[in-house]
Amino acid sequence: MSQEQGITPRAQDFSAWYNDAVMRAELADYSVVRGCMVIRPNGYAIWELMQGALDRMFKDTGHRNAYFPLFIPQSFLAKEAEHVEGFAPEVAVVTHAGGKELEEPLVVRPTSETIIYASFAKWIQSYRDLPLLINQWANIVRWELRTRLFLRTTEFLWQEGHTAHADEADAEREARLMLGVYRRFAEEWMAMPVITGAKTDSEKFAGALRTYAIEALMQDNRALQAGTTHNLGQNFARAFGVQYQTAAGGLEYVWNTSWGVSTRLIGGLVMTHGDDVGIVCPPRLAPTQVVVVPIWKSDTERAAVLPAAEGAARDLKAAGLRVELDAREGMKPGAKYYEWEGRGVPLRLEIGPRDVARAQVFAARRTGGKAPIPLAGLVAGVQAALDELQRSLLEAARQRREANSRRGVTRAELVELMSGEGGGGFAYGGFCGSAACEAAIKEATRATVRVLPDEEFRSSPAPATCVWCGAPAAGEAVWAKAY
Numbered sequence: 079m080s081q082e083q084g085i086t087p088r089a090q091d092f093s094a095w096y097n098d099a100v101m102r103a104e105l106a107d108y109s110v111v112r113g114c115m116v117i118r119p120n121g122y123a124i125w126e127l128m129q130g131a132l133d134r135m136f137k138d139t140g141h142r143n144a145y146f147p148l149f150i151p152q153s154f155l156a157k158e159a160e161h162v163e164g165f166a167p168e169v170a171v172v173t174h175a176g177g178k179e180l181e182e183p184l185v186v187r188p189t190s191e192t193i194i195y196a197s198f199a200k201w202i203q204s205y206r207d208l209p210l211l212i213n214q215w216a217n218i219v220r221w222e223l224r225t226r227l228f229l230r231t232t233e234f235l236w237q238e239g240h241t242a243h244a245d246e247a248d249a250e251r252e253a254r255l256m257l258g259v260y261r262r263f264a265e266e267w268m269a270m271p272v273i274t275g276a277k278t279d280s281e282k283f284a285g286a287l288r289t290y291a292i293e294a295l296m297q298d299n300r301a302l303q304a305g306t307t308h309n310l311g312q313n314f315a316r317a318f319g320v321q322y323q324t325a326a327g328g329l330e331y332v333w334n335t336s337w338g339v340s341t342r343l344i345g346g347l348v349m350t351h352g353d354d355v356g357i358v359c360p361p362r363l364a365p366t367q368v369v370v371v372p373i374w375k376s377d378t379e380r381a382a383v384l385p386a387a388e389g390a391a392r393d394l395k396a397a398g399l400r401v402e403l404d405a406r407e408g409m410k411p412g413a414k415y416y417e418w419e420g421r422g423v424p425l426r427l428e429i430g431p432r433d434v435a436r437a438q439v440f441a442a443r444r445t446g447g448k449a450p451i452p453l454a455g456l457v458a459g460v461q462a463a464l465d466e467l468q469r470s471l472l473e474a475a476r477q478r479r480e481a482n483s484r485r486g487v488t489r490a491e492l493v494e495l496m497s498g499e500g501g502g503g504f505a506y507g508g509f510c511g512s513a514a515c516e517a518a519i520k521e522a523t524r525a526t527v528r529v530l531p532d533e534e535f536r537s538s539p540a541p542a543t544c545v546w547c548g549a550p551a552a553g554e555a556v557w558a559k560a561y
């Protein structure tokens with residue numbers, strides 16, 4: 079049996095590989111509605127695990143969940159000038175309902191700042207009502223012309239945090255705090271290393287004062303913007319009249335933040351860890367962390383092996399692990415392995431007659447390598463193997479990213495680095511900060527400024543001149559071709 083059958087190798091065509099890997103793992107499917115996808119149970123299970131972890135992190139930082147309408151009066155979007163300009167081209171508009179033309183068309187939310195801040199205006203009266211820290215889990219519609227499963231679809235699932243604060247410093251602290259939460263989630267749960275920093279004006283959210291992002295480097299050397307947080311300033315507060323009475327009795331506009339991550343993260347997980355066999359799930363987000371496969375050739379062997387496999391699965395489940403026992407009859411072990419590998423299950427435990435005799439199981443890692451684990455210490459042994467796998471996935475991804483990051487690039491190097499199909503990676507260089515240079519670089523290389531990196535990621539010494547124009551650098555930028 080060919081292990082790679084049906085999957086395009088990454089080196090041949092990464093984009094085709096991605097689709098094959100997603101389909102083979104049964105994460106998602108195309109739908110009859112163009113641009114929309116069906117998230118299949120295997121994909122939705124990953125999303126539920128992501129949601130669970132993020133939701134805990136949001137609540138641990140003081141946020142509460144709420145839900146706002148899917149429909150937004152069209153006039154709301156127009157209240158914030160940059161916002162409407164940014165989103166108008168991609169909104170879907172409902173003009174008819176109940177058999178009649180609506181008096182005012184309703185926009186299907188492309189993001190919920192406007193409808194949420196209209197409520198905030200009613201809820202917030204005094205400084206005592208601040209900060210107001212809300213999160214919403216919802217679906218979003220943005221009319222995309224070119225779509226890809228998970229990465230860019232017309233409808234997608236996400237969370238959007240929306241907060242109101244008394245002053246700029248508190249809003250800024252919130253935007254930075256949530257950027258840190260996203261980073262921690264990406265690294266500790268997805269094993270996906272990210273760099274953090276601010277967006278340039280041309281890349282920031284429509285209507286925001288400042289946008290921050292976590293950016294990851296995929297295996298094809300293109301960047302994935304995996305999450306953003308925005309300090310919205312008082313723009314939306316002014317548009318929706320969100321004011322509060324200060325302790326001194328004055329009236330002030332609140333400062334807002336918003337922040338979001340979406341089902342796009344699943345695409346990031348696939349493109350960070352997948353190999354030519356299919357997806358690889360980091361253990362903490364694997365719907366099935368361990369599959370137990372009993373191996374027998376005769377009824378006698380079956381009588382010895384099956385109870386041992388059942389017992390192993392039971393013990394692991396009792397310890398809180400997500401376990402499947404694959405005791406299907408009439409199916410060769412190799413065919414089972416192939417199926418579970420394609421789903422990215424991190425650890426497979428094989429139990430044959432000899433293993434039973436030796437009171438052990440054979441543990442095969444999805445990323446390669448086999449080792450016996452004694453049944454006596456099964457739970458601890460499996461937990462250690464999963465922890466080690468989680469760590470090694472993050473480390474491998476970090477090493478790959480660093481190997482494909484170049485610091486202090488010159489103009490010629492930037493052009494060279496971004497050229498060709500396999501070209502890319504993170505290019506660090508000096509940036510004068512001008513929109514003209516940014517646009518010229520994008521035109522010449524298709525690379526955009528992913529972030530103006532936070533201090534931790536900056537080069538030392540700092541670049542002195544702009545990569546493009548040679549003028550003194552205002553700071554450092556990281557360029558990449560992006561999804």
Ligand SMILES: [Zn+2]
Pocket residue numbers: 509510511512515544545546547548549
């Ligand atoms: Zn310049």
